Amino acid sequence: MGTHKVTIEDVATLAGVGIATVSRAINNTDGISPKTKEKVLAAVEELGFIPNSFAQNLKFRQTKQIALAVPDIRNAFIPEIAYSVEQVAKHYGYRVVQINTLGNIRSELELLRDIKKLHVDGLIILPLAYPKTLKDLINKASLPISIINYGKTLDNDVKADIVSLSTPEGKLVMEHLISIGRTRIGYAGAPKEIIEERFFAYEDALDQIDRSLVYFGDDFSLQTGAKAADYFVNLTHMPDAIYAGNDMVAVGLLNRFKELGIRVPEDIAIVGVDNNLLCTITTPKISSVSIMGTEVAKVATELLLERIEEQKKGVFERVQFEPRLIVRESSLSRTRSTQHIE
Amino acid sequence: MGTHKVTIEDVATLAGVGIATVSRAINNTDGISPKTKEKVLAAVEELGFIPNSFAQNLKFRQTKQIALAVPDIRNAFIPEIAYSVEQVAKHYGYRVVQINTLGNIRSELELLRDIKKLHVDGLIILPLAYPKTLKDLINKASLPISIINYGKTLDNDVKADIVSLSTPEGKLVMEHLISIGRTRIGYAGAPKEIIEERFFAYEDALDQIDRSLVYFGDDFSLQTGAKAADYFVNLTHMPDAIYAGNDMVAVGLLNRFKELGIRVPEDIAIVGVDNNLLCTITTPKISSVSIMGTEVAKVATELLLERIEEQKKGVFERVQFEPRLIVRESSLSRTRSTQHIE
DNA sequence: AATTAATTCGGAAACGTTTCCATGACTATT
DNA sequence: AATAGTCATGGAAACGTTTCCGAATTAATT
Numbered sequence: 140m141g142t143h144k145v146t147i148e149d150v151a152t153l154a155g156v157g158i159a160t161v162s163r164a165i166n167n168t169d170g171i172s173p174k175t176k177e178k179v180l181a182a183v184e185e186l187g188f189i190p191n192s193f194a195q196n197l198k199f200r201q202t203k204q205i206a207l208a209v210p211d212i213r214n215a216f217i218p219e220i221a222y223s224v225e226q227v228a229k230h231y232g233y234r235v236v237q238i239n240t241l242g243n244i245r246s247e248l249e250l251l252r253d254i255k256k257l258h259v260d261g262l263i264i265l266p267l268a269y270p271k272t273l274k275d276l277i278n279k280a281s282l283p284i285s286i287i288n289y290g291k292t293l294d295n296d297v298k299a300d301i302v303s304l305s306t307p308e309g310k311l312v313m314e315h316l317i318s319i320g321r322t323r324i325g326y327a328g329a330p331k332e333i334i335e336e337r338f339f340a341y342e343d344a345l346d347q348i349d350r351s352l353v354y355f356g357d358d359f360s361l362q363t364g365a366k367a368a369d370y371f372v373n374l375t376h377m378p379d380a381i382y383a384g385n386d387m388v389a390v391g392l393l394n395r396f397k398e399l400g401i402r403v404p405e406d407i408a409i410v411g412v413d414n415n416l417l418c419t420i421t422t423p424k425i426s427s428v429s430i431m432g433t434e435v436a437k438v439a440t441e442l443l444l445e446r447i448e449e450q451k452k453g454v455f456e457r458v459q460f461e462p463r464l465i466v467r468e469s470s471l472s473r474t475r476s477t478q479h480i481e
Numbered sequence: 482m483g484t485h486k487v488t489i490e491d492v493a494t495l496a497g498v499g500i501a502t503v504s505r506a507i508n509n510t511d512g513i514s515p516k517t518k519e520k521v522l523a524a525v526e527e528l529g530f531i532p533n534s535f536a537q538n539l540k541f542r543q544t545k546q547i548a549l550a551v552p553d554i555r556n557a558f559i560p561e562i563a564y565s566v567e568q569v570a571k572h573y574g575y576r577v578v579q580i581n582t583l584g585n586i587r588s589e590l591e592l593l594r595d596i597k598k599l600h601v602d603g604l605i606i607l608p609l610a611y612p613k614t615l616k617d618l619i620n621k622a623s624l625p626i627s628i629i630n631y632g633k634t635l636d637n638d639v640k641a642d643i644v645s646l647s648t649p650e651g652k653l654v655m656e657h658l659i660s661i662g663r664t665r666i667g668y669a670g671a672p673k674e675i676i677e678e679r680f681f682a683y684e685d686a687l688d689q690i691d692r693s694l695v696y697f698g699d700d701f702s703l704q705t706g707a708k709a710a711d712y713f714v715n716l717t718h719m720p721d722a723i724y725a726g727n728d729m730v731a732v733g734l735l736n737r738f739k740e741l742g743i744r745v746p747e748d749i750a751i752v753g754v755d756n757n758l759l760c761t762i763t764t765p766k767i768s769s770v771s772i773m774g775t776e777v778a779k780v781a782t783e784l785l786l787e788r789i790e791e792q793k794k795g796v797f798e799r800v801q802f803e804p805r806l807i808v809r810e811s812s813l814s815r816t817r818s819t820q821h822i823e
Numbered sequence: 824a825a826t827t828a829a830t831t832c833g834g835a836a837a838c839g840t841t842t843c844c845a846t847g848a849c850t851a852t853t
Numbered sequence: 854a855a856t857a858g859t860c861a862t863g864g865a866a867a868c869g870t871t872t873c874c875g876a877a878t879t880a881a882t883t
Contacts, residue, residue: 146839157863162841172861189623192597194839196535197868202598206578225581236548236599237579239567255534256544257578258600281531361758394762416703420736422764488869499833504871514831536869539838828881836873843866850859 145186154182165190196258204234205443206257208250208264211242211358216385216413216432217265220287223436224263231444233260242358244268251276261443263436265289268332283451285443287435289334300442300456302435308428308462309340312382312410315426315464317344319472321380321408325352327367327392328384329359337384337412352378359384364391371407372399380408380470386415389425393469408470414463423468431460487528496524507532538600546576547785548599550592550606553584553700558727558755558774559607562629565778566605573786575602584700586610593618603785605778607631610674625793627785629777631676642784642798644777650770650804651682654724654752657768657806659686661814663722663750667694669709669734670726671701679726679754694720701726706733713749714741722750722812728757731767735811750812756805765810773802 151158156175163171164179182188196202207224209217221237228235236259240246244267251273254262261283266273277284278298286293288303316324324345331338342348354370356363364387371377383389389411393403403409403423411418414429442456493500498517505513506521524530538544549566551559563579570577578601582588586609593615596604603625608615619626620640628635630645658666666687673680684690696712698705706729713719725731731753735745745751745765753760756771784798 148839151863158840159842159863159865160861163862166841168841170861175861187621189597191539191839192600193535193538194868195841197533197539197839197870198841199868204598221581222583225583234598235581237581239563239577239579241564241567255531256546256576256600258534258598279529361762390762397764417759417762420703420732420759420763422739490869493833500870501833501835501872502831505832508871510871512831517831533869536838537871539840539869540871541838824883826881826883828879830877830879832875832877834873834875837871838869841867843864845864846862848859848861850857852857853855 313344368395655686667720710737
């Protein structure tokens with residue numbers, strides 16, 4: 140337990156040496172004889188001395204730690220990102236501390252505001268939305284930042300590396316649904332402010348939109364999917380396909396539809412976005428667009444760590460990944476299946 | 482961007498005051514006139530001064546941050562814990578930094594070894610296993626620790642609060658499977674070292690165990706479940722029920738069985754542990770034991786924060802939560818169903 | 824108007840390290 | 854044996870804050 144009052148000076152006294160020597164011993168620095176080193180380490184052990192890292196870092200500056208700020212841990216899309224970030228960071232010898240902002244934009248801003256308290260060398264952030272404040276805070280921040288851009292368009296003058304998905308993820312979905320002959324296509328997801336490109340793709344793909352086929356829930360969750368299913372079922376004229384804003388919603392939809400006796404894909408086709416692991420364990424398996432989370436996270440982390448290590452200023456990178464549609468059972472054509480099924 | 486070389490002294494010079502006054506201004510301390518305060522804050526703004534928090538904490542000691550160390554973020558059981566911890570911490574005004582040890586015992590030990598580098602006031606750890614080193618490190622650690630004890634028995638002299646699940650979670654599963662008339666019950670999960678109680682319950686419930694009905698994979702993952710299914714299917718004498726070490730494994734089993742044309746629960750019943758969200762979105766829905774993650778996490782966090790705030794020494798709490806079996810479709814009795822289905 | 828009390832402020836010590844620099848002891852070279 | 858060169862070591866400065874304490878200014882009391 141030791142209330143940790145023991146300082147380097149206590150060790151020095153016990154070992155009968157100067158504090159400089161103690162420092163050399165515990166840091167494996169050159170210029171100390173093996174025997175004094177041993178003597179010092181014995182004293183360290185005896186007193187249970189632990190260097191105060193605040194004092195250490197006061198000179199050192201580097202902490203070899205980076206922060207990863209993610210919105211909602213309950214969305215299974217996040218672990219994929221987190222895992223990938225950990226891998227790369229470990230390879231560079233960095234530790235990752237993950238901050239869960241819980242889908243709360245306020246706490247995202249708060250985090251940026253006192254990012255210094257985290258004692259990290261850099262930050263990877265996956266913002267929910269991009270209010271002007273966020274941009275200002277990023278630009279004012281005094282440490283390297285990588286942004287994983289999840290669906291939103293960013294101003295070009297943000298002083299951070301940005302790795303993003305190009306927006307056609309929704310376009311892919313819509314083109315696919317149209318190509319398999321669906322004509323009444325609905326949308327279900329969070330309000331469009333959250334990831335607006337997702338919904339814009341829906342609007343863009345249709346000549347005219349029927350507002351009754353659009354369901355906005357509170358978030359991208361299973362519950363939203365279930366509520367959306369209830370909503371669609373009560374329409375006099377049901378859709379024959381639904382573009383789900385993400386896979387959680389898709390799963391929620393599918394599940395509720397099954398409970399209600401509606402067949403997928405025969406009655407309604409469903410396609411989600413994220414290519415979440417969940418898509419492969421439902422029955423039927425759900426078609427989805429992979430947003431390449433692993434790759435995106437990898438690049439974002441590499442950019443950040445290179446910026447940290449090389450102390451790069453300016454010249455911020457912009458990288459885009461193309462999404463990839465993976466067709467599964469939930470969106471098979473009713474007549475014949477010419478698509479490749481995974 | 483500012484390379485953050487600007488110090489409190491620069492601000493003092495610009496504002497034409499002493500550094501003590503600057504400190505008072507930025508910390509809202511008493512003993513400063515409104516107008517000097519305003520003047521100082523203007524200087525702070527102009528220079529973009531950000532206090533060096535290493536220097537601050539050198540005196541202050543408290544960081545109002547706690548760490549949460551979790552094994553495998555890809556296991557959907559974790560988010561439940563994390564979410565609950567965040568809620569409580571926020572209520573107390575603390576930030577949570579999450580450390581993912583990726584199922585690696587080495588990195589768990591490493592974390593404890595240099596926990597100081599994280600600059601947190603306390604730690605909540607969900608250990609994978611309990612080698613002696615871990616206990617030693619915990620006892621030597623110089624900050625409050627709460628352990629969320631996930632299946633393993635702990636020595637009583639660990640100097641930390643411990644919130645654990647009482648072990649009968651596996652017993653519940655076995656008694657249930659036996660009660661619905663299954664006679665050849667198998668086990669699938671990670672090697673018994675990982676969470677040994679899970680497997681011991683299996684052994685205890687049976688008069689004699691048939692080693693061929695036990696499958697140990699690498700971990701508690703979907704893949705392990707799938708591989709286990711392949712294994713069981715190839716037995717000359719298949720089991721009629723499987724106790725899955727956790728829900729990920731259960732889902733993996735179910736999915737692969739379905740691909741192989743084996744009916745659940747008619748041919749094989751499956752029961753998992755964790756009561757993961759996944760259990761309700763598969764077809765059939767999977768019976769599982771809730772380990773009360775939310776409640777456990779809540780108590781663990783409260784104990785930790787109280788210990789921090791009140792600077793309690795000694796008197797370590799031991800809290801146990803009882804698991805709860807939730808019967809769903811994957812373990813219905815073949816003859817009639819008398820159980821309550823959720 | 825004179826004394827006392829209350830504010831406001833700056834200097835300097837303290838927090839616990841790392842590291843530069845000077846010193847002294849020891850080894851190697853001639 | 855004398856000089857040069859290594860090596861080990863401790864003292865002290867530096868890192869950037871907060872805070873104690875005394876001084877100086879202002880306000881309040883008589």
